[in-house]
Amino acid sequence: MDSFEKQIIEMRNGLQTDEPDQGHFDRFEMKLERNKQKFLFKRIYIWPAIAAIIVFGLFLFIPTPENEQKQTTLGQVSEQYAQVEFYYTKAIQHETEKIKALNEQMGSDNAIQLLVSELEEYDQVYEQLCTDLNAAPNDQRVINALIAYYQTKLEISQKILENIQLKSNSNENTEI
Amino acid sequence: MEDQLLEHIIEKCKQGNRQAQTELYWRYCKGMYSVSLRILNNTAEAEDAMQEAFIAAFGQLNTFRGEVSFGSWLKRIVVNRSIDQLRKRKIKYDDLSKLANSQPKNEETNNYDTLKPEMVKKAIAKLKDNYRVILTLFLIEGYDHDEIAQILKISNGSSRIIYYRAKEQLKNELIVIKKKMEASIYG
Numbered sequence: 001m002d003s004f005e006k007q008i009i010e011m012r013n014g015l016q017t018d019e020p021d022q023g024h025f026d027r028f029e030m031k032l033e034r035n036k037q038k039f040l041f042k043r044i045y046i047w048p049a050i051a052a053i054i055v056f057g058l059f060l061f062i063p064t065p066e067n068e069q070k071q072t073t074l075g076q077v078s079e080q081y082a083q084v085e086f087y088y089t090k091a092i093q094h095e096t097e098k099i100k101a102l103n104e105q106m107g108s109d110n111a112i113q114l115l116v117s118e119l120e121e122y123d124q125v126y127e128q129l130c131t132d133l134n135a136a137p138n139d140q141r142v143i144n145a146l147i148a149y150y151q152t153k154l155e156i157s158q159k160i161l162e163n164i165q166l167k168s169n170s171n172e173n174t175e176i
Numbered sequence: 177m178e179d180q181l182l183e184h185i186i187e188k189c190k191q192g193n194r195q196a197q198t199e200l201y202w203r204y205c206k207g208m209y210s211v212s213l214r215i216l217n218n219t220a221e222a223e224d225a226m227q228e229a230f231i232a233a234f235g236q237l238n239t240f241r242g243e244v245s246f247g248s249w250l251k252r253i254v255v256n257r258s259i260d261q262l263r264k265r266k267i268k269y270d271d272l273s274k275l276a277n278s279q280p281k282n283e284e285t286n287n288y289d290t291l292k293p294e295m296v297k298k299a300i301a302k303l304k305d306n307y308r309v310i311l312t313l314f315l316i317e318g319y320d321h322d323e324i325a326q327i328l329k330i331s332n333g334s335s336r337i338i339y340y341r342a343k344e345q346l347k348n349e350l351i352v353i354k355k356k357m358e359a360s361i362y363g
Contacts, residue, residue, distance in 0.1 A: 015214070
């Protein structure tokens with residue numbers, strides 16, 4: 001540190017006294033205001049907008065699984081209907097499994113195969129009813145139709161099963 | 177007492193209180209403007225940089241932990257803002273190519289007792305951008321060469337060399353200014 005530097009350092013306070021041009025405070029307030037608006041704009045408008053775009057994007061890019069999951073079924077109408085739905089789906093599942101097993105055991109009868117595939121086609125009715133239910137979740141007519149669908153499907157599968165069992169019995173009889 | 181009041185004002189500023197922000201501005205604007213003006217050497221740009229630094233500081237007051245004085249904390253923001261602005265002029269801080277001829281010629285006198293702040297300001301304003309910035313940061317704002325190296329993204333060695341040359345240049349400028357003043361008084 002030489003004497004020149006010391007001299008300047010001693011004078012530091014005298015070098016900190018520059019004043020900005022007249023009206024600087026007004027200009028500062030304007031900048032503050034503009035900044036506040038920018039800040040508010042960012043907070044109020046930008047983030048929800050971005051969130052909305054992201055959500056929209058999600059719907060756009062994964063529409064199929066999203067829709068399938070969202071589809072209303074009978075069980076979603078109320079707890080009682082959920083029990084009904086559970087009973088019928090289990091019963092039908094049980095019957096169709098038996099049908100398939102017996103059918104295979106008997107070497108795949110074409111006539112029965114046809115019945116099974118027709119039973120599966122009957123599922124289209126179910127899908128249509130679910131779409132209707134989705135549109136009108138509390139419409140009793142749709143709910144009744146769905147229950148009727150389950151009942152019918154169960155009855156048909158039981159009928160098919162009876163037929164197969166009869167057939168297999170008669171086959172066994174002839175074999176003996 | 178003074179510190180408590182300042183703390184109180186800073187607390188209010190953190191909550192976005194406009195009056196407290198105004199108070200803080202008036203307290204520091206001259207000092208901060210001087211810092212910015214010394215770096216930028218342009219009144220309009222200096223005012224902008226200083227005011228933008230204040231607004232940036234208001235926005236990041238939560239990061240002020242009181243490890244350094246509030247003034248030093250704010251000053252660092254002003255310095256960074258001003259340097260950012262100066263970068264637009266594409267200055268090479270460690271450009272030594274044009275320094276070869278600027279050898280000191282101030283063999284006359286080492287008596288700087290009669291120096292006045294206004295003369296020093298004028299002399300600093302005459303320096304080249306990189307000389308002016310480094311001399312200001314070191315001699316007037318009190319940063320060391322490590323800090324200057326960090327701020328300007330140059331090496332510590334470059335900062336030292338440029339500072340040395342800048343100091344000699346400043347002495348020369350002061351001699352010229354002094355002579356002119358003497359001439360106008362006595363002539």
